[in-house]
Amino acid sequence: MAKASLSAIVEYCERTLRTDEIKDYDGAVNGLQVENDGKVTRVAATVDASLATIKLAIAAQADLLIVHHGLFWAPTHPWTGKRREMLRLLMDNNLAIYSSHLPLDFHPQLGNNAQLCKALGFKKLTPFLMQKGQCSGLETTQKISRADLVKRLQAVVGGKVTVLPGGPAVCKKIGVVTGGAGSYLKQAAAEGVDTFITGEGQHWTYALAEEEGINVLYGGHYATETFGVKALAAELSKKFSVPWVFLDHPTGL
CATH class of the missing domain: 3.40.1390.30 (NIF3 (NGG1p interacting factor 3)-like)
Incomplete structure (x- = not known):
């Protein structure tokens, strides 16, 4: 052994x-x-x-x-x-x-963010969403319909995805932060993404997503990590x- x-x-x-x-x-x-x-x-x-x-x-x-x-x-x-x-x-x-x-969330190869993006087929990733003086997520620029992105995320996490459809029907700039980052929705919108993928968020984020004009996809805190x-x-x-x-x-x- x-x-x-x-x-x-x-x-x-x-x-x-x-x-x-x-x-x-x-x-x-x-x-x-x-x-x-x-x-x-x-x-x-x-x-x-x-x-x-x-x-x-x-x-x-x-x-x-x-x-x-x-x-x-x-x-x-x-x-x-x-x-x-x-x-x-x-x-x-x-x-x-x-x-x-967070050290495992942030690692550029082994981390939750990097691995989820890889599973989703995202390419050309750049740092996204400052948290505690460091970038906590990754973003990508690619054209995909919101409906197709939801299906892709469902397949990757193996379960239900909650969709807050506050943004465009066709996603072009997508940010990813695994876990419970729903409270960072406003910051995500300020950084220019039209679609934000994370694990979970609070009830009030639905109205905020509409106000900010951003799609939010909650794939589950556990499932995204x-x-x-x-x-x-x-x-x-x-x-x-x-x-x-x-x-x-x-x-x-």
């Missing part, structure tokens, strides 16, 4: 994703969140670190779980009840957790010669 060093994998992720350089939300704890005994024989990837996905990782016999949304976003003490069960499962099954939020963890796990598998598996645990949101 092939074995890789956990510390070597973590160092590679930190360097590749430029974890120390990317500004993230205060609650995000990017990097190794839980360590194991130092060896990795099988990598699992999933969007969210939770009791359910930890159980899936254990069932898959993984000893490293790569996630986009980690365990720590706010104070998580005391470790009682389900949190105690989670801790026990992690320790008893030698399962490490590595989390990468499966791409990065898959790409990162595949990259680690290739680099360190360990198998990997994706653990699908959709939220429907």
Whole structure:
């Protein structure tokens, strides 16, 4: 059985994703969140670190779980009840957790934005939508009908797409920011796109899309953020010669 060093994998992720350089939300704890005994024989990837996905990782016999949304976003003490069960499962099954939020969103090859654009067949991508002093998304210029773009996005995310048809029937400049970027709709319109693809947004964004004259396509927060963890796990598998598996645990949101 092939074995890789956990510390070597973590160092590679930190360097590749430029974890120390990317500004993230205060609650995000990017990097190794839980360590194991130092060896990795099988990598699992999933969007969210939770009791359910930890159980899936254990069932898959993984000893490293790569996630986009980690365990720590706010104070998580005391470790009682389900949190105690989670801790026990992690320790008893030698399962490490590595989390990468905005660094994984933003990576130009492995990131959620880049991978979603690739899946959609978008070419000639340029930076889009400033967030925390850095560009959080990508944009492309191409002519496609709104209806065809919706069908393409539905096929890529494998599910429902909510459409706010505030813009033109033929899209010409499309911006992409995965996850929950609906609140950035006004900024997206100000940056000149006529169509904005993201995961989810608030109720009030419907009226705002009409007022700003912009199409918005909500593909689901979860569904638009499966791409990065898959790409990162595949990259680690290739680099360190360990198998990997994706653990699908959709939220429907």
